Amino acid sequence: MRQLALILGGWAARLMHPVRPTQALAMYAEIENLPDRAALVWALGCLAAACRLRASLLAALIVGARLCVALAAGLFGYVHVWSSTHNLWFKLQIMSGVSPKLPASFINGLNSQPIDHWVWICVMFSTLGILHLIAAAMMALGRNDKVLQLSVVVIGLDLLMSVAGLGGLTLSAIYIGLITLMALVSAGLAWLWRWDERRMALT
Protein backbone atom coordinates (compact mmCIF):
# COMPACT_ATOMS: atom_id res chain seq x y z
CA MET A 1 0.00 0.00 0.00
CA ARG A 2 2.87 2.30 0.90
CA GLN A 3 4.64 1.52 -2.37
CA LEU A 4 1.49 2.31 -4.35
CA ALA A 5 1.09 5.58 -2.45
CA LEU A 6 4.68 6.53 -3.31
CA ILE A 7 4.18 5.66 -6.99
CA LEU A 8 0.96 7.71 -7.23
CA GLY A 9 2.54 10.55 -5.26
CA GLY A 10 5.57 10.44 -7.56
CA TRP A 11 3.32 10.81 -10.61
CA ALA A 12 1.49 13.70 -8.98
CA ALA A 13 4.74 15.42 -8.01
CA ARG A 14 6.24 15.00 -11.51
CA LEU A 15 3.09 16.40 -13.11
CA MET A 16 2.91 19.36 -10.74
CA HIS A 17 6.61 20.16 -10.27
CA PRO A 18 7.18 22.33 -13.37
CA VAL A 19 4.16 24.49 -12.47
CA ARG A 20 4.34 24.55 -8.64
CA PRO A 21 7.65 23.06 -7.48
CA THR A 22 7.33 23.79 -3.73
CA GLN A 23 3.80 22.43 -3.56
CA ALA A 24 4.83 19.27 -5.43
CA LEU A 25 7.74 18.61 -3.05
CA ALA A 26 5.68 19.44 0.05
CA MET A 27 2.87 17.07 -0.97
CA TYR A 28 5.29 14.25 -1.73
CA ALA A 29 7.14 14.74 1.56
CA GLU A 30 3.84 14.30 3.42
CA ILE A 31 3.32 10.87 1.81
CA GLU A 32 6.70 9.72 3.08
CA ASN A 33 5.78 10.78 6.61
CA LEU A 34 2.29 9.26 6.84
CA PRO A 35 1.13 5.77 7.84
CA ASP A 36 0.18 3.40 4.96
CA ARG A 37 -3.56 3.98 4.57
CA ALA A 38 -3.40 7.73 5.17
CA ALA A 39 -0.50 7.95 2.71
CA LEU A 40 -2.53 6.24 -0.01
CA VAL A 41 -5.58 8.47 0.52
CA TRP A 42 -3.33 11.54 0.53
CA ALA A 43 -1.52 10.38 -2.62
CA LEU A 44 -4.84 9.92 -4.45
CA GLY A 45 -5.84 13.43 -3.42
CA CYS A 46 -2.48 14.76 -4.64
CA LEU A 47 -2.89 13.01 -8.00
CA ALA A 48 -6.38 14.46 -8.43
CA ALA A 49 -5.04 17.92 -7.50
CA ALA A 50 -2.14 17.59 -9.96
CA CYS A 51 -4.47 16.52 -12.79
CA ARG A 52 -6.85 19.39 -12.03
CA LEU A 53 -4.00 21.87 -11.93
CA ARG A 54 -2.46 20.60 -15.16
CA ALA A 55 -5.76 20.29 -17.05
CA SER A 56 -6.09 22.66 -20.01
CA LEU A 57 -7.45 22.42 -23.54
CA LEU A 58 -3.93 22.40 -24.93
CA ALA A 59 -2.82 19.66 -22.50
CA ALA A 60 -5.84 17.54 -23.49
CA LEU A 61 -5.04 18.03 -27.19
CA ILE A 62 -1.39 17.11 -26.65
CA VAL A 63 -2.29 13.94 -24.73
CA GLY A 64 -4.91 13.07 -27.39
CA ALA A 65 -2.41 13.53 -30.22
CA ARG A 66 0.18 11.50 -28.33
CA LEU A 67 -2.27 8.62 -27.82
CA CYS A 68 -3.34 8.67 -31.51
CA VAL A 69 0.27 8.51 -32.74
CA ALA A 70 1.05 5.83 -30.13
CA LEU A 71 -1.91 3.76 -31.31
CA ALA A 72 -0.86 4.02 -34.96
CA ALA A 73 2.77 3.15 -34.15
CA GLY A 74 1.63 0.30 -31.89
CA LEU A 75 -0.54 -1.20 -34.65
CA PHE A 76 2.32 -0.82 -37.13
CA GLY A 77 4.63 -2.67 -34.73
CA TYR A 78 2.07 -5.36 -33.92
CA VAL A 79 1.40 -6.10 -37.62
CA HIS A 80 5.13 -6.53 -38.23
CA VAL A 81 5.56 -8.98 -35.36
CA TRP A 82 2.37 -10.86 -36.24
CA SER A 83 2.95 -11.17 -40.01
CA SER A 84 6.64 -12.12 -39.82
CA THR A 85 6.08 -14.82 -37.18
CA HIS A 86 3.08 -16.18 -39.09
CA ASN A 87 5.08 -16.38 -42.32
CA LEU A 88 7.74 -18.40 -40.53
CA TRP A 89 5.12 -20.59 -38.89
CA PHE A 90 3.42 -21.34 -42.24
CA LYS A 91 6.77 -22.09 -43.86
CA LEU A 92 7.57 -24.57 -41.07
CA GLN A 93 4.14 -26.18 -41.52
CA ILE A 94 4.68 -26.58 -45.26
CA MET A 95 8.14 -28.06 -44.66
CA SER A 96 6.71 -30.61 -42.20
CA GLY A 97 4.15 -31.74 -44.80
CA VAL A 98 1.09 -29.97 -43.44
CA SER A 99 -0.62 -27.75 -46.01
CA PRO A 100 -2.16 -24.71 -44.31
CA LYS A 101 -5.47 -23.36 -45.66
CA LEU A 102 -3.96 -20.44 -47.56
CA PRO A 103 -4.28 -19.07 -51.10
CA ALA A 104 -2.05 -20.87 -53.60
CA SER A 105 -0.25 -17.66 -54.51
CA PHE A 106 0.69 -17.16 -50.84
CA ILE A 107 2.01 -20.74 -50.55
CA ASN A 108 3.98 -20.27 -53.77
CA GLY A 109 5.46 -17.13 -52.34
CA LEU A 110 6.49 -18.96 -49.17
CA ASN A 111 7.99 -21.80 -51.22
CA SER A 112 9.95 -19.44 -53.43
CA GLN A 113 12.39 -18.67 -50.59
CA PRO A 114 14.40 -21.03 -48.34
CA ILE A 115 13.71 -21.33 -44.58
CA ASP A 116 16.75 -19.22 -43.57
CA HIS A 117 15.26 -16.29 -45.52
CA TRP A 118 12.03 -16.49 -43.47
CA VAL A 119 13.96 -16.88 -40.21
CA TRP A 120 15.98 -13.78 -41.09
CA ILE A 121 12.80 -11.89 -42.06
CA CYS A 122 11.11 -12.95 -38.80
CA VAL A 123 14.07 -11.81 -36.67
CA MET A 124 14.47 -8.45 -38.41
CA PHE A 125 10.80 -7.54 -38.75
CA SER A 126 9.89 -8.75 -35.25
CA THR A 127 12.73 -6.67 -33.83
CA LEU A 128 11.51 -3.71 -35.83
CA GLY A 129 7.94 -4.35 -34.67
CA ILE A 130 8.90 -4.70 -31.00
CA LEU A 131 10.92 -1.47 -31.20
CA HIS A 132 7.85 0.28 -32.64
CA LEU A 133 5.68 -1.16 -29.84
CA ILE A 134 8.12 0.13 -27.20
CA ALA A 135 8.31 3.51 -28.94
CA ALA A 136 4.49 3.62 -28.99
CA ALA A 137 4.36 2.93 -25.24
CA MET A 138 6.95 5.67 -24.59
CA MET A 139 4.99 8.05 -26.81
CA ALA A 140 1.82 7.34 -24.84
CA LEU A 141 3.68 8.01 -21.58
CA GLY A 142 5.14 11.24 -22.95
CA ARG A 143 8.76 10.03 -22.74
CA ASN A 144 10.06 12.06 -25.69
CA ASP A 145 13.72 11.26 -24.88
CA LYS A 146 13.08 7.52 -25.17
CA VAL A 147 11.11 7.97 -28.41
CA LEU A 148 14.05 9.83 -29.95
CA GLN A 149 16.55 7.17 -28.79
CA LEU A 150 14.38 4.37 -30.17
CA SER A 151 13.96 6.25 -33.47
CA VAL A 152 17.73 6.34 -33.91
CA VAL A 153 17.91 2.57 -33.24
CA VAL A 154 15.08 1.89 -35.74
CA ILE A 155 16.77 4.03 -38.42
CA GLY A 156 20.00 2.10 -37.82
CA LEU A 157 18.14 -1.20 -38.16
CA ASP A 158 16.41 -0.02 -41.36
CA LEU A 159 19.76 0.90 -42.89
CA LEU A 160 21.12 -2.51 -41.85
CA MET A 161 18.13 -4.16 -43.53
CA SER A 162 18.75 -2.36 -46.79
CA VAL A 163 22.46 -3.26 -46.66
CA ALA A 164 21.52 -6.91 -45.99
CA GLY A 165 19.19 -6.81 -49.00
CA LEU A 166 15.95 -7.32 -47.06
CA GLY A 167 13.04 -5.37 -48.52
CA GLY A 168 15.18 -3.14 -50.69
CA LEU A 169 15.90 0.56 -50.41
CA THR A 170 12.31 1.71 -50.91
CA LEU A 171 10.97 -0.23 -47.91
CA SER A 172 13.80 1.06 -45.70
CA ALA A 173 13.18 4.62 -46.90
CA ILE A 174 9.47 4.31 -46.02
CA TYR A 175 10.31 2.96 -42.54
CA ILE A 176 12.90 5.69 -41.95
CA GLY A 177 10.39 8.31 -43.11
CA LEU A 178 7.68 7.01 -40.77
CA ILE A 179 9.85 6.78 -37.66
CA THR A 180 11.38 10.20 -38.39
CA LEU A 181 7.88 11.63 -38.65
CA MET A 182 6.98 10.02 -35.32
CA ALA A 183 10.13 11.44 -33.68
CA LEU A 184 9.35 14.91 -35.04
CA VAL A 185 5.74 14.74 -33.79
CA SER A 186 6.97 13.53 -30.38
CA ALA A 187 9.55 16.34 -30.12
CA GLY A 188 6.97 18.92 -31.22
CA LEU A 189 4.39 17.74 -28.70
CA ALA A 190 7.04 17.68 -25.94
CA TRP A 191 7.98 21.28 -26.79
CA LEU A 192 4.30 22.32 -26.70
CA TRP A 193 3.86 20.54 -23.34
CA ARG A 194 6.82 22.43 -21.84
CA TRP A 195 5.52 25.70 -23.28
CA ASP A 196 2.12 25.04 -21.64
CA GLU A 197 3.88 24.29 -18.33
CA ARG A 198 5.85 27.54 -18.49
CA ARG A 199 2.67 29.45 -19.32
CA MET A 200 0.90 27.87 -16.33
CA ALA A 201 3.83 28.50 -13.97
CA LEU A 202 3.57 32.22 -14.76
CA THR A 203 -0.15 32.44 -13.91
Next chain:
Amino acid sequence: MSSQRRPSPQAIQLLSALLVEARTWRYGYDLSKETGLGAGTLYPLLDRLAKQGLLESEWLPSELEGRPPRHAYRLTRNGVSFAQTWQEAPKHADGPRGKLRPARS
Protein backbone atom coordinates in the same frame (compact mmCIF):
# COMPACT_ATOMS: atom_id res chain seq x y z
CA MET B 1 0.78 42.38 1.01
CA SER B 2 -2.56 41.33 2.53
CA SER B 3 -5.83 42.03 0.78
CA GLN B 4 -8.60 44.22 2.23
CA ARG B 5 -11.25 42.00 0.68
CA ARG B 6 -12.93 39.29 2.67
CA PRO B 7 -10.98 36.05 2.22
CA SER B 8 -12.78 32.99 0.84
CA PRO B 9 -14.53 30.71 3.35
CA GLN B 10 -11.78 28.12 2.80
CA ALA B 11 -9.10 30.70 3.57
CA ILE B 12 -10.91 31.72 6.77
CA GLN B 13 -11.23 28.06 7.72
CA LEU B 14 -7.50 27.59 7.18
CA LEU B 15 -6.58 30.78 9.04
CA SER B 16 -8.77 29.69 11.96
CA ALA B 17 -7.06 26.30 12.09
CA LEU B 18 -3.65 27.98 12.06
CA LEU B 19 -4.74 30.45 14.72
CA VAL B 20 -5.47 27.70 17.27
CA GLU B 21 -1.74 27.28 17.84
CA ALA B 22 -0.50 30.35 16.06
CA ARG B 23 3.23 29.99 16.71
CA THR B 24 3.41 26.22 16.22
CA TRP B 25 4.65 24.78 12.94
CA ARG B 26 1.85 22.86 11.18
CA TYR B 27 2.04 20.31 8.36
CA GLY B 28 -0.09 20.15 5.22
CA TYR B 29 -1.68 16.78 6.02
CA ASP B 30 -2.73 17.85 9.55
CA LEU B 31 -4.18 21.11 8.23
CA SER B 32 -6.04 19.21 5.52
CA LYS B 33 -7.59 16.87 8.09
CA GLU B 34 -8.50 19.74 10.39
CA THR B 35 -10.07 21.94 7.74
CA GLY B 36 -11.41 19.23 5.43
CA LEU B 37 -9.67 20.93 2.49
CA GLY B 38 -8.10 18.71 -0.18
CA ALA B 39 -4.49 19.05 -1.26
CA GLY B 40 -5.58 20.83 -4.44
CA THR B 41 -7.26 23.61 -2.46
CA LEU B 42 -5.01 23.68 0.59
CA TYR B 43 -1.60 24.17 -1.01
CA PRO B 44 -2.53 27.02 -3.39
CA LEU B 45 -4.12 28.75 -0.37
CA LEU B 46 -1.01 28.25 1.75
CA ASP B 47 1.08 29.54 -1.13
CA ARG B 48 -1.09 32.63 -1.55
CA LEU B 49 -1.11 33.41 2.18
CA ALA B 50 2.67 33.01 2.30
CA LYS B 51 3.05 35.42 -0.64
CA GLN B 52 0.87 37.93 1.21
CA GLY B 53 3.26 37.70 4.17
CA LEU B 54 0.63 36.13 6.44
CA LEU B 55 2.37 32.77 6.67
CA GLU B 56 5.93 31.63 7.00
CA SER B 57 7.07 28.23 5.85
CA GLU B 58 10.07 26.06 6.51
CA TRP B 59 11.35 22.57 5.77
CA LEU B 60 11.58 20.82 9.16
CA PRO B 61 13.28 17.49 9.80
CA SER B 62 10.85 14.59 10.17
CA GLU B 63 10.15 13.10 13.61
CA LEU B 64 10.41 9.66 11.99
CA GLU B 65 13.88 8.31 11.31
CA GLY B 66 14.97 8.05 7.69
CA ARG B 67 12.05 10.09 6.35
CA PRO B 68 12.52 13.29 4.35
CA PRO B 69 11.88 16.74 5.84
CA ARG B 70 8.32 18.09 5.84
CA HIS B 71 7.16 21.50 4.73
CA ALA B 72 5.67 23.28 7.75
CA TYR B 73 3.65 26.47 8.02
CA ARG B 74 2.73 28.98 10.74
CA LEU B 75 1.20 32.43 10.95
CA THR B 76 3.38 35.52 11.02
CA ARG B 77 2.51 38.43 13.35
CA ASN B 78 0.60 40.04 10.49
CA GLY B 79 -1.05 36.72 9.84
CA VAL B 80 -2.22 36.37 13.43
CA SER B 81 -3.87 39.80 13.45
CA PHE B 82 -5.34 39.21 9.99
CA ALA B 83 -6.76 35.83 11.07
CA GLN B 84 -8.19 37.31 14.27
CA THR B 85 -9.77 40.14 12.29
CA TRP B 86 -11.57 37.89 9.88
CA GLN B 87 -12.52 35.36 12.51
CA GLU B 88 -14.30 38.10 14.44
CA ALA B 89 -15.73 39.96 11.42
CA PRO B 90 -19.39 39.24 10.58
CA LYS B 91 -19.94 37.18 7.44
CA HIS B 92 -21.50 39.99 5.44
CA ALA B 93 -18.67 42.41 6.16
CA ASP B 94 -16.78 43.34 3.00
CA GLY B 95 -13.72 44.63 4.79
CA PRO B 96 -12.27 44.94 8.29
CA ARG B 97 -12.88 48.22 10.09
CA GLY B 98 -10.84 50.39 12.46
CA LYS B 99 -7.76 49.13 14.27
CA LEU B 100 -8.16 45.53 13.15
CA ARG B 101 -7.42 46.42 9.55
CA PRO B 102 -4.54 44.14 8.42
CA ALA B 103 -1.26 45.98 7.98
CA ARG B 104 0.04 46.61 4.47
CA SER B 105 3.57 45.43 3.83
